[in-house]
Amino acid sequence: MAMAHCYTCSISSNFFSNPKFHSNNSPPFPKLFTLSAIRLPQFRSNSLAVDSTTSYPLEKDDKKLLLQVNDLTAVIAESQQTILNGVNLTVYEGEVHAIMGKNGSGKSTLSKVLVGHPDYEVTGGTMTFKGQNLLEMDPEERSLSGIFMSFQSPVAIPGVSNADFLNMAYNARQRKLGLPELGPIEFFSHVYSKLDLVNMKMDFLNRNVNEGFSGGERKRNEILQLAVLGADLAILDEIDSGLDIDALQDVAKAVNGLLTSNNSVLMITHYQRLLEYIKPAYIHIMRYTTLSFEVP
Amino acid sequence: MSASTLTPILLQSISTQLHSLSSPLFHFPTSRFSFNRKLKHPISSKPASILTPHAALSDPFVLQIAETFEDSLSSSTTPSPLQKLRDSSSESLLSLSWPTRKDEPFRFTDTSFIKSSEIQPITNPPQDSDFSGISLDTQLPYLTIIDGYIADSLSGLSGLPDGVFVGSLSKLPSDGMVKRVAEFVSNFEGDLFWSLNGVGAPDMVVVYVPEGCRVDTHLHLRYCSMKGSDFGSNKLPVSNPRVLVLVEKGGEVGIVEEFVGEDGNKCYWTNSVTEFIIGEGASVNHSYIQTQSLGAANIKWTSVRQDSGSTYKLVEFSSGGKLSRHNLHVQQVGPDTVTELSTLHLSINDQTQDLHSSLVLDHPRGYTNQLHKCIVAHPHGQAVFDGNVKVNRCAQQTDAGQLTRSLLLVPQATVNVKPNLQIIADDVKCSHGAAISDLELDQLFYFQARGIDQVTARKALVFSFGAEVIERIPVASLREKAKSHISELLDPTIENSIT
Ligand SMILES: Nc1ncnc2c1ncn2[C@@H]1O[C@H](COP(=O)(O)OP(=O)(O)O)[C@@H](O)[C@H]1O
Ligand SMILES: [Mg+2]
Numbered sequence: 063m064a065m066a067h068c069y070t071c072s073i074s075s076n077f078f079s080n081p082k083f084h085s086n087n088s089p090p091f092p093k094l095f096t097l098s099a100i101r102l103p104q105f106r107s108n109s110l111a112v113d114s115t116t117s118y119p120l121e122k123d124d125k126k127l128l129l130q131v132n133d134l135t136a137v138i139a140e141s142q143q144t145i146l147n148g149v150n151l152t153v154y155e156g157e158v159h160a161i162m163g164k165n166g167s168g169k170s171t172l173s174k175v176l177v178g179h180p181d182y183e184v185t186g187g188t189m190t191f192k193g194q195n196l197l198e199m200d201p202e203e204r205s206l207s208g209i210f211m212s213f214q215s216p217v218a219i220p221g222v223s224n225a226d227f228l229n230m231a232y233n234a235r236q237r238k239l240g241l242p243e244l245g246p247i248e249f250f251s252h253v254y255s256k257l258d259l260v261n262m263k264m265d266f267l268n269r270n271v272n273e274g275f276s277g278g279e280r281k282r283n284e285i286l287q288l289a290v291l292g293a294d295l296a297i298l299d300e301i302d303s304g305l306d307i308d309a310l311q312d313v314a315k316a317v318n319g320l321l322t323s324n325n326s327v328l329m330i331t332h333y334q335r336l337l338e339y340i341k342p343a344y345i346h347i348m349r350y351t352t353l354s355f356e357v358p
Numbered sequence: 359m360s361a362s363t364l365t366p367i368l369l370q371s372i373s374t375q376l377h378s379l380s381s382p383l384f385h386f387p388t389s390r391f392s393f394n395r396k397l398k399h400p401i402s403s404k405p406a407s408i409l410t411p412h413a414a415l416s417d418p419f420v421l422q423i424a425e426t427f428e429d430s431l432s433s434s435t436t437p438s439p440l441q442k443l444r445d446s447s448s449e450s451l452l453s454l455s456w457p458t459r460k461d462e463p464f465r466f467t468d469t470s471f472i473k474s475s476e477i478q479p480i481t482n483p484p485q486d487s488d489f490s491g492i493s494l495d496t497q498l499p500y501l502t503i504i505d506g507y508i509a510d511s512l513s514g515l516s517g518l519p520d521g522v523f524v525g526s527l528s529k530l531p532s533d534g535m536v537k538r539v540a541e542f543v544s545n546f547e548g549d550l551f552w553s554l555n556g557v558g559a560p561d562m563v564v565v566y567v568p569e570g571c572r573v574d575t576h577l578h579l580r581y582c583s584m585k586g587s588d589f590g591s592n593k594l595p596v597s598n599p600r601v602l603v604l605v606e607k608g609g610e611v612g613i614v615e616e617f618v619g620e621d622g623n624k625c626y627w628t629n630s631v632t633e634f635i636i637g638e639g640a641s642v643n644h645s646y647i648q649t650q651s652l653g654a655a656n657i658k659w660t661s662v663r664q665d666s667g668s669t670y671k672l673v674e675f676s677s678g679g680k681l682s683r684h685n686l687h688v689q690q691v692g693p694d695t696v697t698e699l700s701t702l703h704l705s706i707n708d709q710t711q712d713l714h715s716s717l718v719l720d721h722p723r724g725y726t727n728q729l730h731k732c733i734v735a736h737p738h739g740q741a742v743f744d745g746n747v748k749v750n751r752c753a754q755q756t757d758a759g760q761l762t763r764s765l766l767l768v769p770q771a772t773v774n775v776k777p778n779l780q781i782i783a784d785d786v787k788c789s790h791g792a793a794i795s796d797l798e799l800d801q802l803f804y805f806q807a808r809g810i811d812q813v814t815a816r817k818a819l820v821f822s823f824g825a826e827v828i829e830r831i832p833v834a835s836l837r838e839k840a841k842s843h844i845s846e847l848l849d850p851t852i853e854n855s856i857t
Contacts, residue, residue: 177807180799205809213807217800221822230818231808238809271804287808 122154126192128295128326129153129176129209134187136175145171145182151346153295156323160337161330163348169330170214172348173297177211178204192294206238210293212284214300214330219271224283227271228253228290235291256289259316277304285316296320297328302336314339417455420550423477424451427558427598430479437527439540440562443600446544447556454550463549466742466774467683467712472627472655475594479558480585483507492582497835498614500578501525505585506560506597512580519571522611527562527602539564539602542635542663548685551657555631559600567609569637576612576643576833583617586624589653596627603632605640607665612643612832617658619651619678627655634662634670638692641669643832649843650678652707659685666692666721673830675840676711677704677847686715690753693721702827703732705739705771706847712742719753730762731827733820734771735851743775747790753783760790765797765823767851816852821845 120127129151136146146168153159163169175182176189178201189196196204219227225246232252233243244252253267260282272280281301288296298317302310317340321327329340337345428448436444456473457464484504489512492502501524502512508526515524523531530536544556567573579601587593605611617628628650636642642662650656656679662670676682688697703711717726732741741764749756758781764773777792797819805815824844831837 179803201803201806202809202811205807211807213804217798217804219801219804219819219822221825222818226818227805227808230805230810230814234809234811234814291808 120193125154125156127152128155128157128192129328130188130190131176132188134172134175134189135185136171136182137185139181139183142183144185146175148187153326153328155294155326157344158321158327158340158342159329159344159346160342161328161346161348162332162334164332167348169332169348170299173211173299173328173330176204176297177201177209202234206235208292208294209297210288210291210295211297212281212288212299212301214303216272216280216284218273218275220273222271223267224269224271225250225253225267228267228287231287231291253286253290256286259289259319260286261312262286278306278309281305281313282309285313289316289320292320293325295326295328297330299330300332301329302331302333310336311339416452419456419473420451420454420554423554424448424557426477427479427554430481430558431560437530437536437562439536439543440527440559442540443543443556443559443562447553450547450553451550451557454553457550463714463744466740467681467710469655469681471681472594475592475625475627477627478593478595480505480595480597483560484509484584486511488584492584496578496580498576498578498833499524500580501563502580502582503563503599503601504582505595506558506599508561508563509582517575518577519573521568521571522573523564523566524577525564527564530564530566535564535566539566539604542602542604542633545663546633546661546687546689548631548659548661548687551629551683551685552631552659555598555600555629555659558596558598558629559631560598561600563599563601565601565603565611565613567603567605567611567640569606570608571606572610573612574610576614576645578614578616581615581617581628581630583619583624583626583628583650583654586620586626586651586653589623589625591625594625594627594655596629599628599630601630601632602635603642604635605637605642607637608639609637610641612645614645614647614833614836616836617646617648617650617656617678619649619654622651623653624651625653626651627657629655629657631659631661634660636662636664636668636670638665639667640665642671644670644672645831645833645836646672646674646676646684647831647836647840648674648676648678648682648684650682652678652680652709654679654681656682657685658683660687662686662688662697664688664690664692664695664697667694668692669696671696671698671832672700673827673832674699674701674713675704675828675831676702677706677843679709679711681710681712683710683712683714686713688715688717690717690719690721690724693723695719695721695724695726697724697726699726699728699730700827700830701728701730701732701743702824703730703741703743704824704844704847705732705734705736705741706851707736708738709736710740710742714742714744716746716748717758718748718750719756719758720750721752722754722756724753724756724758726756726758726760728760729827730775730777731764731823732762732773733765733767733824733848734773735767735848737768737770739768740772740774742773743777745776746778746780749779749781749783749786749788751782754785756783756786756788758786758788758790760788762792763823764792764794765820766794767796767820813853817845817849820848820852 131149131151134146134149137144149172161169184197191209229246229249236243262282301313457469459465499515499517500513502509581599585595603613634642648656664670701713705711728745730743730745734741743762745760747758747760749758760777760779762775762777773794775792777790779788779790781788801819802815828837828840
């Protein structure tokens with residue numbers, strides 16, 4: 063289970079190269095985030111000021127507030143075991159954030175809770191995205207409102223081709239935006255132009271979703287989906303794991319290529335390696351401990 | 359030497375009844391008559407009591423059906439192979455009784471609605487003027503069989519190579535062919551329904567592919583049922599189509615058997631038998647598509663005899679009928695055979711879809727692969743699968759695989775599956791498995807996480823489950839037809855199950 067940990071954003075020197083960070087020399091609010099499972103009384107006073115919703119304005123340097131998570135608690139639906147206990151996270155548009163932490167600390171759980179995975183039940187706290195209450199939205203509504211989560215281990219879907227799957231997702235988005243849907247042939251040419259981004263061949267589209275894909279191919283496929291569907295907030299769960307250096311550079315290039323001043327990225331990783339390619343302004347630590355409480 | 363029976367672990371999903379068939383294999387009765395009967399109506403003309411000791415085994419109900427069948431046949435001269443079939447079938451019937459749920463092969467398949475109906479053999483060949491309602495949408499050479507009778511005016515056989523014969527046994531062009539056909543008639547004993555067909559078949563359709571002849575198109579056999587009674591009338595018109603496909607050494611052919619009914623819930627019983635004799639190195643691609651009326655009983659036998667080096671591939675798609683039972687028997691008579699069986703059964707209504715298959719390997723180096731899939735989406739819907747693969751002592755180096763997967767979309771939907779590999783040879787490679795599930799939640803979530811709503815996602819997943827079999831249908835137009843048929847059947851069901 064994830065464990066209380068309060069981490070001031072003491073970004074090590076190599077992270078300061080992010081221009082956004084420099085342009086923002088004295089942020090008006092402390093970059094202090096708690097991604098914790100068990101809240102400690104001694105941190106309360108410290109955290110409270112930070113957690114308070116009112117302490118975050120809806121805009122920061124003309125940037126809109128995108129995601130706000132306050133005091134989020136969640137349990138595993140089946141066993142009712144607590145798995146997130148008081149997570150706080152605020153992301154403005156145009157920001158790159160990273161969540162780090164050991165295996166099993168609850169990083170993937172947090173990202174799945176954000177997109178509404180049925181394995182988990184939220185028991186307390188709030189999550190808002192662009193001012194909308196995520197807790198009241200189905201997973202597909204969350205996706206359509208602009209959150210994209212790239213899965214740590216995307217499932218295979220035998221019998222459904224990558225092209226058809228992407229076409230369905232694309233059309234769902236078009237419907238939501240009131241734009242015309244694309245038939246299979248038009249869509250094929252639309253998506254074809256995106257293949258270069260992830261350095262994939264045409265046959266990638268004809269294969270069944272993730273079926274028989276290598277680890278690297280699955281990750282590239284997630285990024286291809288992101289490229290085709292677009293997102294205001296991309297949560298990339300371990301997008302770097304299992305990739306060799308070339309593939310990692312491909313993926314990082316694709317992600318950087320998709321970044322604009324309006325959209326944000328939340329990267330989850332336990333390697334620093336990725337942070338050298340996609341540079342975050344904020345780093346949060348998900349700390350796993352069962353017995354002792356640590357103060358950084 | 360080791361003998362082993364593998365029974366897989368079946369995954370049971372919540373609120374799903376699952377019965378594993380556990381009793382020993384049913385053995386078909388093999389008793390035969392020792393006297394030669396030449397009478398036109400042997401059963402009716404002799405009081406049953408004279409037929410001791412067999413009389414004790416006779417089922418009066420079965421004898422009564424056999425009698426009405428015999429009465430219904432025209433008295434014009436019958437070609438000798440057909441007469442031979444009728445005689446041997448009559449004999450078999452004397453020792454067969456109507457199956458009950460106590461008989462292992464019918465433990466989960468209730469045939470009582472046939473028994474409780476007034477069974478009416480269809481006596482008259484259909485008239486051309488009746489054909490207005492029958493649509494012809496095939497690009498393949500085709501032969502239409504209506505209620506068991508060939509409809510020449512609804513058949514178009516151009517495009518077949520010289521030497522290939524498709525038509526009535528009575529029209530076989532040479533005595534040599536008649537003799538050849540006679541060699542294979544009644545070489546196999548099925549069950550009661552097999553024998554009833556043998557007694558009641560008004561004709562025998564023969565498909566003959568001569569040695570070395572490769573038919574590069576599929577032959578479309580369209581079985582239509584025109585005489586149906588209204589639901590609730592308790593009348594059950596019955597037809598007994600009979601087909602023999604004989605492919606000589608090195609020959610190749612594709613056969614599509616499509617069973618269609620009239621629209622609606624008409625009640626009738628199609629009791630068909632198709633036999634495949636596949637010569638050395640010959641190859642048959644068989645597609646069986648069944649979309650009968652939901653009031654119909656569709657009982658089908660397929661018997662296959664595979665000589666050395668031959669190939670038999672079957673793709674089956676069955677969604678119609680109140681009761682649909684396919685009995686499939688494949689007998690290997692030489693080494694190095696290839697056998698691939700793929701089945702998709704859909705029980706979207708209050709109906710039973712049943713496949714009982716048996717594959718017997720008696721020679722070395724056979725390759726067999728069976729995939730059975732079923733989707734049950736009705737609380738009273740049922741799928742039954744009993745698949746036996748027997749790798750006998752001499753069948754060394756056999757490579758046998760068997761897999762069955764069931765998808766239950768509503769609570770109380772029932773599936774009874776018994777995949778069964780019996781291995782007596784010791785040098786064989788075998789794999790098999792069975793799984794029963796609802797849709798994978800992780801897969802559903804993956805769609806939703808990409809903005810795709812649940813209904814669309816479920817449709818895509820259910821569809822893809824069936825697509826694995828449908829993609830194997832070798833004729834593109836039939837593949838597309840099956841796909842749209844599946845969408846039509848499943849879309850409303852899935853929409854209702856969500857809302
Ligand atoms: N659905 C679940 N059922 C049971 N345990 C779970 C489930 N999801 C996560 N866990 C457990 O919660 C802990 C955190 O998992 P996870 O979020 O995957 O960690 P991380 O992504 O940081 O490696 C792990 O111990 C994991 O086994
Ligand atoms: Mg993880």
